[in-house]
Amino acid sequence: MTLKSLCASAVLAVSMIAASGSANAAFPEKDIQFIIPYGPGGGFDRAVRAIAPFLEKHLPNKVNVLPVNTPGAGGRRGAATVYRAAPDGYTIGIFNMPGFLLPAILGEETGYDLRKVTWLGRVEANDYVLLVNSKSDIKSLDDVKAVKNATFLSTAWGSTVLAASQIVADALGLKDATFVTGYPSTSDYQVGLVRGDGLLAVAPIESVYEFIESGDLRPIASTGKNELLPNVPAFSELNYPALDSLNLERLVGAPPALPDDVKAVLEDALAKTLADPEFLAAAQEAKMVLRPLPGVEAGARVTASIDVYDHYKPVLGKPAE
Amino acid sequence: MLDSLLTAMGILFTFSGVIYLILGVLIGLVFGAIPGLGGTTAIALLLPLTFGLEPWEAITMIGGVMGATTFGGSITAILLNTPGVAPNAATCFDGYPMARQGKAGIAIGAAAAASTLGGIIGVVVLVITLPIARNVVLMFGPPEFFLLALLGLTAIAASTGGDTLVRGLITAGFGLLMSFVGYDDVSGGTRFTMGIDYLWDGVQLVPALIGLFAIAEMLNLSVKGGKVANVEALPINGVGEGILSVLRNYPTLLRGSVIGTIVGAIPGVGGTVAAFLAYSVARQVSKEPESFGKGNVIGVIAPESANNAKDGGSLIPTLAFGIPGSAEMAIFLGVLVLHGLTPGPMLLLRHEATIFSLILALLASCIVASLIGIAMTRFLTRITLVNVYILVPAVISVALVGAYALHASLGDVVMAALFGVIGYFMIRFGWPRISLVIALVLGGLAERSYHQAMTISKGDPTVFLSRTVSVVLVILILAALIAPYAKTILSWTRRGATAR
Numbered sequence: 001m002t003l004k005s006l007c008a009s010a011v012l013a014v015s016m017i018a019a020s021g022s023a024n025a026a027f028p029e030k031d032i033q034f035i036i037p038y039g040p041g042g043g044f045d046r047a048v049r050a051i052a053p054f055l056e057k058h059l060p061n062k063v064n065v066l067p068v069n070t071p072g073a074g075g076r077r078g079a080a081t082v083y084r085a086a087p088d089g090y091t092i093g094i095f096n097m098p099g100f101l102l103p104a105i106l107g108e109e110t111g112y113d114l115r116k117v118t119w120l121g122r123v124e125a126n127d128y129v130l131l132v133n134s135k136s137d138i139k140s141l142d143d144v145k146a147v148k149n150a151t152f153l154s155t156a157w158g159s160t161v162l163a164a165s166q167i168v169a170d171a172l173g174l175k176d177a178t179f180v181t182g183y184p185s186t187s188d189y190q191v192g193l194v195r196g197d198g199l200l201a202v203a204p205i206e207s208v209y210e211f212i213e214s215g216d217l218r219p220i221a222s223t224g225k226n227e228l229l230p231n232v233p234a235f236s237e238l239n240y241p242a243l244d245s246l247n248l249e250r251l252v253g254a255p256p257a258l259p260d261d262v263k264a265v266l267e268d269a270l271a272k273t274l275a276d277p278e279f280l281a282a283a284q285e286a287k288m289v290l291r292p293l294p295g296v297e298a299g300a301r302v303t304a305s306i307d308v309y310d311h312y313k314p315v316l317g318k319p320a321e
Numbered sequence: 322m323l324d325s326l327l328t329a330m331g332i333l334f335t336f337s338g339v340i341y342l343i344l345g346v347l348i349g350l351v352f353g354a355i356p357g358l359g360g361t362t363a364i365a366l367l368l369p370l371t372f373g374l375e376p377w378e379a380i381t382m383i384g385g386v387m388g389a390t391t392f393g394g395s396i397t398a399i400l401l402n403t404p405g406v407a408p409n410a411a412t413c414f415d416g417y418p419m420a421r422q423g424k425a426g427i428a429i430g431a432a433a434a435a436s437t438l439g440g441i442i443g444v445v446v447l448v449i450t451l452p453i454a455r456n457v458v459l460m461f462g463p464p465e466f467f468l469l470a471l472l473g474l475t476a477i478a479a480s481t482g483g484d485t486l487v488r489g490l491i492t493a494g495f496g497l498l499m500s501f502v503g504y505d506d507v508s509g510g511t512r513f514t515m516g517i518d519y520l521w522d523g524v525q526l527v528p529a530l531i532g533l534f535a536i537a538e539m540l541n542l543s544v545k546g547g548k549v550a551n552v553e554a555l556p557i558n559g560v561g562e563g564i565l566s567v568l569r570n571y572p573t574l575l576r577g578s579v580i581g582t583i584v585g586a587i588p589g590v591g592g593t594v595a596a597f598l599a600y601s602v603a604r605q606v607s608k609e610p611e612s613f614g615k616g617n618v619i620g621v622i623a624p625e626s627a628n629n630a631k632d633g634g635s636l637i638p639t640l641a642f643g644i645p646g647s648a649e650m651a652i653f654l655g656v657l658v659l660h661g662l663t664p665g666p667m668l669l670l671r672h673e674a675t676i677f678s679l680i681l682a683l684l685a686s687c688i689v690a691s692l693i694g695i696a697m698t699r700f701l702t703r704i705t706l707v708n709v710y711i712l713v714p715a716v717i718s719v720a721l722v723g724a725y726a727l728h729a730s731l732g733d734v735v736m737a738a739l740f741g742v743i744g745y746f747m748i749r750f751g752w753p754r755i756s757l758v759i760a761l762v763l764g765g766l767a768e769r770s771y772h773q774a775m776t777i778s779k780g781d782p783t784v785f786l787s788r789t790v791s792v793v794l795v796i797l798i799l800a801a802l803i804a805p806y807a808k809t810i811l812s813w814t815r816r817g818a819t820a821r
Contacts, residue, residue: 039728040368041655049369049659067369071728073521074504106509111518151777156506180463180776182507182769187644187665188588194642195459197777210643210665285661 027089027262031064035093037078039071043207044094047123047250050286051270054279058272060265074158075099076110083112087255089262092120097249098305099160105309105316106158114302116256118263121270122293122301124250126204127224128164129232131217133193141172141221141238144200150177151198153189157181161189163309163316164223164246165202170315171243193217204248205229206289223247245308249291251298267295322673329677332377333685341378342682345385346689352386353393356535356716357527357723357737359406360390360649368656376660377678383656384682387649388440389690391592391628395432396694399621400425400704401716403535407526407762408592408628410534410755411600415613415620422616425702430563431618432625433691435574438567439626440687442578443585443633444680451669454641460790461587463773468785468794469587470767473594475801476601477756489756492747496757499524500764507772519732526593526761528724528733532740533747533754535720540745543713560698566618573603573619577626585631588638591647592628593762597755599627605804632683640669640676653679717741 034055036048045067052065059065070078079100082093095117103110132138138147152169154162162181169177180198183189186207193201194216205226211217212229219232223246226232235243252270254263273279274292283290293301309316332338352363363386371379394405399416412432419428450457461469477493502513503523514520567574577599584595603623604613613620635646643664645651654664662672669676694701704712724737747754778784785791 039652040365041652041658043658045655046658049372069365069728072730073518076521077518149779156504157509158504178776178779180773182773184588185644187642191458191642191644192462195462197462197773210663210667214666216666286659287661287663 026061027265028059028061028063030090031066032059032089033091034065034067035078035082035091036067036069037071037075037081037093037096038069040069043124044096044250045069046286047288048094050279050282050288051123051273054273054276054282055269058269058276074103074156076103076112080111082253083117083255085255087118087258087262089254089258089266092252092254092266094123095251095253096160097251097302098163098309099248101302101305101309102158102160102163102316105313108158113256114306117253117302118256118258119295119299119302120252120254120263120267121274121295122249122251122291122298123274124289125291126206126248126289127222127226128161128202128246128248129205129208129212129222129226129229130168130220131190131193131201131203131208131212132199132220133196134215134218136199136218138199138220139218141233141240144220145172145174147174147199148176150174150200152177152179153183153192153198153201154179154181155183155185155189160248161186161202161204163312165200166315167246167312168202168243170312171240190217206287245304249301249305251302263295325673326677328674329681332674332678333381333681337378338381341381342385342685343689345382345682346389346686346693348382349386349389349686350393350690350693353390354397354405355723356394356397356403356405356720357531358726359394359527360387361652362723362727363390364649364652364656368652368659371656372659376657376662376675379656379660380675380678381682383653384679385686385689387632387653388629388683388686390649391625392432392436392687392690392694395436395621395625396429396701399428399432400701401712402538403716403720404530406592407530407758408596408624408631410530410593410758411596411624412621413534414600414755415615415617418614418616419618419621420702420705424559424616425705426559426698427563427566427618428559428621429698429701430560430695431566431621432563433560433694434564434567435577435622435625436629437687437691438574439578439581440629440632441684442575442626443582443630444684445633446579446582446630447633447636447680450637451640454637455666457586458638458641458644460788462788463770463777464784464787465790465794466587467767467770467774468791468798469590470763470770472794472798472801473590473598473759473763474767475798476598477759485751485753488751489753492752492754493756493760496760497764499529499757500761501768507769517732519730523765524761525727525733525736526758527727528736529740529761530758531720531724532737532742533744533758536717536737536741537744537748537754539713539717539720540741541748542709546709560695563618564695567622570619570622573622574626576602576606577623578630581627581630582634584627585634586637586646588644588646590763590766591635592631594759595631595634596624596628597759599623629687633680636680639664642666643668 034048034052036045038044048067052067055065070081075096082091085091101114138144152165154165186203189201190208190211209228212219219229221235221238222232223235223244225234271294348363352358364383390406391408394409395412397403397405398409398412399420402413402417404410404413416428502520504511504521580599581595584590600623603619604610635650638644638646639650645654657664721734724733727733744754774784
């Protein structure tokens with residue numbers, strides 16, 4: 001070997017060692033993007049903006065965590081953005097379960113596979129409540145079961161609320177239920193229920209608590225015991241334990257095949273954030289419903305949800321015309 | 322209630338309150354004037370910045386933005402025939418011809434006064450309706466929404482009268498077709514998306530508007546060359562005359578404001594339809610309808626009062642149930658959520674002072690925005706003297722950036738460019754663009770409400786006549802269709818009588 005080629009290979013070897021070293025050593029080295037698959041002002045947006053500053057605080061090195069709104073296609077654009085990003089830890093996102101699961105169950109193309117996402121943890125979990133207009137005669141689950149031609153109100157076809165309504169209707173044996181879909185938001189179909197467009201609705205408790213408090217709507221049962229509604233029975237207490245598995249979760253995820261060391265740093269920072277007393281105070285102010293879970297358990301929740309909704313697939317067909 | 326009002330006033334009339342208000346007004350004016358940006362974008366961009374502010378500071382600033390955007394947009398509408406925001410589209414019809422006749426100052430003065438007074442009337446109507454706000458919102462269900470959308474659509478057909486009627490209907494049909502592109506909320510599945518992910522959300526209004534009005538107009542201007550204003554010397558004292566013309570035409574002002582408040586209260590319909598309906602009605606009741614479109618100042622007063630009154634109106638469903646009456650209100654509710662205030666039926670009960678802060682900020686903003694605009698009129702009218710070769714590339718670049726700024730999506734930019742080309746040819750061959758826009762805005766609402774109404778009634782069509790409101794709406798629709806012919810029929814009978 002000539003001297004030149006010896007030096008060249010030495011330089012090459014040293015730089016390779018240095019490069020592989022730095023891949024592990026200093027994550028994060030630059031700003032991290034925290035993708036929000038919805039527009040500004042909603043619950044997911046609020047959650048990420050509350051978390052981001054504390055994530056910055058608990059990450060090693062001084063980097064920024066930047067919330068980025070990437071709305072479109074009902075959340076799929078944002079989810080696909082995270083899924084397709086480079087697995088280097090600089091792109092993470094907040095995920096809607098079972099919202100992002102439903103398109104696949106309903107046979108639609110998505111651009112991501114929830115089984116392959118690297119789950120970093122769960123932030124919030126909301127239970128659903130079954131509601132009627134306070135002026136109605138329906139006061140208990142037995143009354144609901146006796147209704148003929150029940151009409152449920154919900155948001156768009158493919159939404160988590162519609163899926164929950166269909167599953168509840170099926171479980172309660174309401175064979176001839178119709179579903180009026182297409183209300184633009186939760187508030188819209190709550191008002192619809194007050195107006196009398198339909199008889200029944202299913203909604204996340206936190207979104208509709210105001211309507212219960214104001215006396216407009218009456219809660220019949222919920223998918224889990226909830227401090228906000230202490231007098232409302234859970235479905236499991238009324239012999240429908242399967243319905244308690246329905247809820248709305250917000251999970252933090254990263255692209256598939258994230259290296260373990262990077263994942264550990266992010267997971268750790270998230271866990272510290274969710275336990276930080278200052279964050280807890282901010283979350284309380286922002287009315288978040290914190291039910292934190294670490295990465296592994298969050299992943300297990302996703303698998304469990306996939307099984308639940310797969311099981312109910314026949315019921316989730318298109319609403320009858 | 323009185324002490325909440327006093328608390329709110331105490332907050333607004335402090336040094337920092339005024340600063341936040343003026344900041345909001347300036348942002349609103351600029352975002353309103355630049356085609357493609359607008360109140361919704363402004364508030365969305367401000368939302369994360371308000372994270373560190375006190376709730377009342379955020380609300381005062383955002384109230385300032387909301388009250389100022391449509392006046393900012395009217396300036397570009399008048400000077401460049403390009404609506405700054407969608408609700409200014411109707412202002413172009415007579416505002417721009419006025420600018421071409423060298424009367425830009427009068428038009429801006431009229432727009433300023435109409436915006437201020439319209440906004441005030443909107444808030445007054447809001448306050449009067451508050452006790453019955455819930456009942457008002459409950460009166461409008463899916464059948465009524467369908468009829469309202471239909472009324473909006475018939476107003477297009479009725480007012481592009483004469484030889485452009487057929488063309489108006491054709492472009493409206495095209496607009497309806499485009500409103501159906503995308504994911505169908507009612508029965509699932511994507512329509513006309515041709516596998517393109519971007520089209521999942523359908524044809525977005527703002528990029529379409531930027532293309533059809535801003536870019537198309539610039540293309541047209543660059544083909545014609547020269548300058549906007551046809552006359553050499555500009556009379557600078559037009560502003561005072563403009564303001565007086567609003568006071569003289571107070572019936573138009575009142576009609577426009579009431580229409581604006583009512584239509585603004587309907588979630589999802591908003592300022593564009595309100596402004597256009599006000600314009601159409603003004604034209605229908607005028608003694609010289611042919612003068613519209615040629616520089617009649619009433620054609621500026623009507624839409625401008627409506628598009629400010631709608632802010633007061635959009636608070637009605639918000640305060641009754643927490644349903645935003647407009648896109649800006651939707652993001653504003655997000656700001657409230659961020660600061661721990663939950664929108665819902667209890668919002669007004671729990672946070673009276675906060676809501677009064679918003680209402681006061683809205684009121685103050687209408688006034689302040691107009692004052693700033695009037696102070697700058699002399700400077701602004703000079704834009705009509707700028708040579709086209711400088712103006713056109715500047716406006717097109719800003720418009721395309723505005724299209725991108727909305728959702729950081731290149732699809733929006735492509736859409737804006739496409740509509741720019743389509744819009745240019747529509748101008749060239751005399752096809753009305755506003756009917757396309759109205760149809761695009763109302764198509765989705767009409768279809769969704771129709772399906773919902775039929776599902777609720779289980780296929781029974783009499784659901785569209787079940788409430789008093791629906792019957793009134795049906796009568797209004799029939800009136801809108803017959804009105805243009807009523808005059809002709811009346812003049813025939815009169816001619817018949819005199820002939821004998």
